[in-house]
Amino acid sequence: MADIILPKMGDAMEEGRIVQWLKNVGDAVKAGEPVVEIETDKSNVEVEAEESGFLQKINTQPGELAPVGAVIAVIGAEAPSADASSAPAPAPAAEAPKAEPKAAAAPAESGKSNGTGPKVPEETAPKAAPEENPSGASQPVMVTRAEGWKPFDSFVGALPENLGGTASVIGEPIAVSGGSAGSERLKATPVARAMAQANNLDLARLKGSGPDGGIVKADVEAALSSGANFATAPAAASTAPATAPASSVSVSAAEGDEVVEYNAMRRTIARRLTESKQTIPHFYVTSEIDMQAYLDLREQINASAGEGQGKVSVTDMLVKACAVALVENPVVNSVFSDNTRITRKSVNIGVAVAIADGLIVPVVKNCENKSLRAIAKETRPLIERARENKLKPDEYTGGTFTISNLGQYDVENFAAIINPGEAAILAVSSVREVPAVVDGQIVPRKRMKVTLCADHRVMDGVAGAIFLQSLKRVIENPLQILAG
Amino acid sequence: MAKIRYTDALTLALQEEMDRDESVFIIGEEVGQYLGTLQVTKGFLEKYGKNRVVDTPISEVGIIGTGIGAAMAGLRPVCEMMRMDFALPAYDQIAQHAAKIRYMFGGQFKVPMVIRGPSGVVNQLSAQHSQALEALFCHCPGLKVVVPATPADAKGLLKSAIRDDNPVVVLEALKIQFQKVDWWEEIQEGLSEVPDDPDFYPELGKAKVLREGTDVTLVGYSTMTTTNLRAAKLLEKDGISAEVVDLRTLLPLDMATPLASIKKTHRAVVVQEQWGLYGCAAEISAQIAERAFYDLDAPVQRVTGAFVPMPYSRALETLAYPNENDVVAAAKRTLYGK
Structure with missing residues (x-):
């Protein structure tokens, strides 16, 4: 079957009039033989048959107008049946779609159509589709792109395969060799990166919803509005009272109020401690420790120190005392992670140091293997550098337990917030002279309260209490500090 | 404001400028006795006479060459190409002479x-006869290239081109030139409205936001601007708010308008009907990447014609030509399949 279509004979031609048919229905026609004469705005033109066969049907009668592209007649391989030849000319629009495709016989029932016509099977598009799709100007073009068909914007750099070239596709990822496997770069869109940087978010902690798990703007917006902690920046630890939450609650300032824009450290403190307090179930155990022997020992040590040997501070002794107690109670020197408890091999004790508008926690590593003197020697410069804001990252990370000491400020007792990544923090208050009952007598004694703030996922109350018993025993019998 | 067709807007522009300025004349093939191949200059020969409506032999080199000489001598020629494809025989005149004379003569x-x-x-x-060649003209310093998408710009920008003191190539959108007023109004209300003011001639080099949106910016010109407006309507049904930027002129190129839009939407689709490879969308996409990188939430998408000689077959032509569904698909790619 072949359609005879009203051809477009010029730029402006929209329709043509049939002057006369040179063949009648049922006549044999040869390819190249004139079949019909058409009147255009410039001249009359004869239209030739494209295939040999029999003129089966005439859709547009002499004198009638037809739009460019309309099927005005049909040529078939066989002579038409009697009733077909006698039938009056049907409307072209109604008839055109019936023309049968040849190769792409089933214009794909499968696959979705975009609504402009039958489907071109994927493997044949675009090669086979076009010819087989009859098109009348009065109808939408009978071509749609099959599922998987690369859009027309596909062909860059070369002709499509069916025209002798190799197609490449704009926007398709191009595999590039080289680059070490396993060193995966974090995928994030530029605007997502810019927003994360502006908001001090750590992109590595976000989940990406883009291609290949890439982080897109929507992911950053979701993270910001969730109020959860995705902060960048290294450890900052805790001392009570907790700093302002990082969440999205916003409060307007009244006239005359001072508004201070947070620096990176304050923002980190806000985020990390909010996360800690919100995600770690804290519990608190307080104990009162007699400090007389401890203070006496310190005085003895410092009084008898040799030339060039630095002094030992209350904090140094506290660090070593905690190390001894932690070795006895390894559960406190642990951390919770994904329903597991990781007990740390070394005892790395952080000492919270207040600095201008913030705090930082230098860490004394491997305290279990160091003498009191060694700890003292190491701690002093660490704290000094912390105050000068000169700590290197490995000097404030890797802690397994933290001491927060407000002893200088005449504090009776307080609670702290666990530094994320650890299981407990010890809140140390002032040494105070208080009335105490010793051997049935009320006597003035130097006493200090400590509060263990612990992660209930790592240990229960009893374990916390037993740790404090150990600590109390060590401090009240301070030779243990030297022996440990 | 009158609602008129694009092609009538062109006629109006030529008429108004010829009425206003006697130095304006028309030269081309079949512009006079044949009334213009597309009838843009219908009635002009009668009204303005054969000195101002000049029929020429079939020689584009002659048309452009005559135009250049007349322009240098103080007239304002409007050279009609029956189709812009036919400007190619005169490309030497355009690129080597029209574009460079002002420079070569030190402004004399x-x-x-x-x-x-x-x-x-x-x-x-x-x-x-069915191709978009704007990139060829955009690659010539010294030319201005105007690509009106609407009847208002067909009139206004052609008038601006005539009043400009430089050679200006005006590429008229044949595909939509004869669309009726209703067709335009269906795409967007008021799209066929043309100011009556004979002194309405917009500055060349100013893009325009034709539709506001928040999720993705569709950048286009000429016929593709109407395609983008239709795509924006389809996207709206899917809950995606698309902003449509019509560039209006390619030289000078106003990037400030699309960039401002992209800063807001963070996503861009650049649409053209010409071949993608080394096309105008490539330049625009590169500028977006250079100047708005940190605002982007997705790679810039291009929607362009296939890199093939345009097939005659209607079906193949449809496959090779960008339509609103392709723009919708590209926009959704920038939204990661939303």
Whole structure:
């Protein structure tokens, strides 16, 4: 079957009039033989048959107008049946779609159509589709792109395969060799990166919803509005009272109020401690420790120190005392992670140091293997550098337990917030002279309260209490500090 | 404001400028006795006479060359190309002479001329008569290139081109030139409205936001601007708010308008009917990447014609030509399949 279509004979031609048919229905026609004469705005033109066969049907009668592209007649391989030849000319629009495709016989029932016509099977598009799709100007073009068909914007750099070239596709990822496997770069869109940087978010902690798990703007917006902690920046630890939450609650300032824009450290403190307090179930155990022997020992040590040997501070002794107690109670020197408890091999004790508008926690590593003197020697410069804001990252990370000491400020007792990544923090208050009952007598004694703030996922109350018993025993019998 | 067709807007622009300025004249093939191949200059010969409506032999080199000389001598020629494809025989005149004379003569001469004609892919005119060649003209320093998308700009920008003291190529959108007023109004209310003011001639080099949106910016020009407006309507049904930027002129190129839009939407689709490879969308996409990188939430998408000589077959032509569904698909790619 072949359609005879009203051809477009010029730029402006929209329709043509049939002057006369040179063949009648049922006549044999040869390819190249004139079949019909058409009147255009410039001249009359004869239209030739494209295939040999029999003129089966005439859709547009002499004198009638037809739009460019309309099927005005049909040529078939066989002579038409009697009733077909006698039938009056049907409307072209109604008839055109019936023309049968040849190769792409089933214009794909499968696959979705975009609504402009039958489907071109994927493997044949675009090669086979076009010819087989009859098109009348009065109808939408009978071509749609099959599922998987690369859009027309596909062909860059070369002709499509069916025209002798190799197609490449704009926007398709191009595999590039080289680059070490396993060193995966974090995928994030530029605007997502810019927003994360502006908001001090750590992109590595976000989940990406883009291609290949890439982080897109929507992911950053979701993270910001969730109020959860995705902060960048290294450890900052805790001392009570907790700093302002990082969440999205916003409060307007009244006239005359001072508004201070947070620096990176304050923002980190806000985020990390909010996360800690919100995600770690804290519990608190307080104990009162007699400090007389401890203070006496310190005085003895410092009084008898040799030339060039630095002094030992209350904090140094506290660090070593905690190390001894932690070795006895390894559960406190642990951390919770994904329903597991990781007990740390070394005892790395952080000492919270207040600095201008913030705090930082230098860490004394491997305290279990160091003498009191060694700890003292190491701690002093660490704290000094912390105050000068000169700590290197490995000097404030890797802690397994933290001491927060407000002893200088005449504090009776307080609670702290666990530094994320650890299981407990010890809140140390002032040494105070208080009335105490010793051997049935009320006597003035130097006493200090400590509060263990612990992660209930790592240990229960009893374990916390037993740790404090150990600590109390060590401090009240301070030779243990030297022996440990 | 009158609602008129694009093609009538072109006629009005020529008429108003010829009425206003006696130095304006028309030269081309079949512009006079044949009334213009597309009848843009219908009635002009009668009204303005054969000195101002000049029929020429079939020689584009002659048309442009005559135009350049006339322009240098103080007239304002409007050279009509029956189709912009036919400007190629005169490409030497355009690129080497029209574009460069002002520079080569140190500003002693200027070339205030217009080269105008229908351009772009049109129904089944096939490989040699159905193509978009704007990139060729955009690659010539010294030219201005105007690509009106609406009847208002067809009139206004053609008038601006005639009044400009430089050679200006005006590429008219043949595919939509004869669309009726209703067709325009269906795409967007008021889209066929043309200011009556004979002194309405917008500045060349100013893009325009034709539709506001928040999720993705569709950048286009000429016929593709109407495609983008239709795509924006389809996207709206899917809950995606698309902003449509019409560039209006390619030289000078106003990037400030699309960049401001992209800063807001963070996503861009650049649409053109010409071949993608080394096309105008490539330049625009590169500038977006250079100047708005940190605002982007997705790679810039291009929607362009296939890199093939335009096939005659209607079906193949449809496959090779970008439509609103392709723009919708590209926009959704920038939204990661939303």
